[in-house]
């Protein structure tokens with residue numbers, strides 16, 4: 018119990034709080050301003066933090082279109098800094114099995130490739146210009162809901178009262194845990210080593226997204242090579258039983274980068290990390306009082322393979338959930354408001370399930386476990402020179418099937 022005379026006993030009252038200033042929280046804040054809602058973003062880390070790695074590099078055209086709807090012009094600086102590739106290439110055991118060049122198109126026509134930290138700089142700058150209020154370095158430690166709203170406890174002990182909360186506090190979401198919401202799903206068997214490297218002007222690679230099945234220079238392991246604004250990203254899939262440390266630390270790390278990309282690239286390492294990827298979705302996207310909505314990695318975890326569904330589903334979560342919160346605030350009737358929130362929570366959770374299943378299918382394909390999977394891939398590689406669809410299948414399968422739901426729920 019708080020002492021009635023302490024400052025914490027008199028909570029500040031706000032219509033909307035966004036928890037977390039990652040890309041999903043920033044998009045949610047922009048969406049709130051689009052609906053003329055005052056919004057406070059509560060962030061655990063300090064304002065001058067350094068964000069790691071390229072992470073969610075690929076932003077689909079559909080996501081860019083959504084961003085334009087809530088913040089016209091915001092995609093221009095994103096597109097300017099990004100790279101768009103027109104070539105797709107797949108190899109199997111060192112032999113090309115698929116190649117496709119798309120006709121020249123306007124930058125961003127099919128999406129953009131840009132480091133997540135550079136995306137966040139653009140989004141944060143726009144948030145500031147739209148009058149979003151930030152509380153840096155004062156994370157949420159606890160939260161409780163009732164039929165009228167939400168009480169948030171921050172790290173400095175202060176209390177905030179909000180009509181609605183959008184939780185964008187990432188994979189380890191404190192909000193999700195405070196509400197007792199669990200995650201359902203699985204995890205990749207393999208470990209993946211992800212490395213960002215700089216361009217090498219003396220030894221440039223062509224702007225191609227390349228997927229290597231069973232790369233012979235890396236002991237038959239799969240490698241994905243993706244260009245993004247300012248560099249290249251390599252994702253190496255380790256085999257079960259591998260000594261992951263040998264590939265993720267020197268000299269092994271530089272050796273496989275050089276084997277894949279050629280001289281110079283290993284010298285320009287900017288970030289590397291080792292992951293096993295989850296594909297899981299929150300059991301509920303709202304609380305029992307329909308006052309909190311989960312978005313982004315607070316709500317779902319997908320591997321970057323399987324179609325870049327992480328941030329590309331976080332953006333519609335944020336935009337459609339804020340739209341629902343604006344409608345609920347305007348409804349002026351508790352039961353009606355709860356109905357609106359429950360409806361969007363169900364819609365985004367269903368999208369999450371579709372994305373989870375597609376990402377899981379992509380992981381099964383990538384990991385190539387089991388005789389049937391391996392045989393299918395080998396046979397497709399064998400017939401690819403004579404049958405284009407087999408090569409296209411090898412190229413597309415690591416993206417996972419397109420989720421069989423409407424475009425609004427698709428990502």
Ligand SMILES: Cc1cc2nc3c(=O)[nH]c(=O)nc-3n(C[C@H](O)[C@H](O)[C@H](O)COP(=O)(O)OP(=O)(O)OC[C@H]3O[C@@H](n4cnc5c(N)ncnc54)[C@H](O)[C@@H]3O)c2cc1C
Pocket residue numbers: 036037038039040041042059060061062071072073074075133155156157158185186187188190191192211290292312313314315320321322325326327328329330331
């Ligand atoms: C190696 C890797 C590669 C990836 N590749 C892709 C890709 O190719 N395509 C793709 O779409 N996605 C990819 N992702 C996923 C992508 O990074 C996430 O989808 C994205 O970061 C989710 O954004 P978010 O805002 O939900 O969470 P985060 O970026 O994690 O942001 C959460 C924010 O909340 C803050 N926070 C945490 N706890 C609290 C608290 N208690 N109170 C206040 N603030 C708090 C954090 O400090 C952080 O700022 C990748 C992820 C990884 C790790």
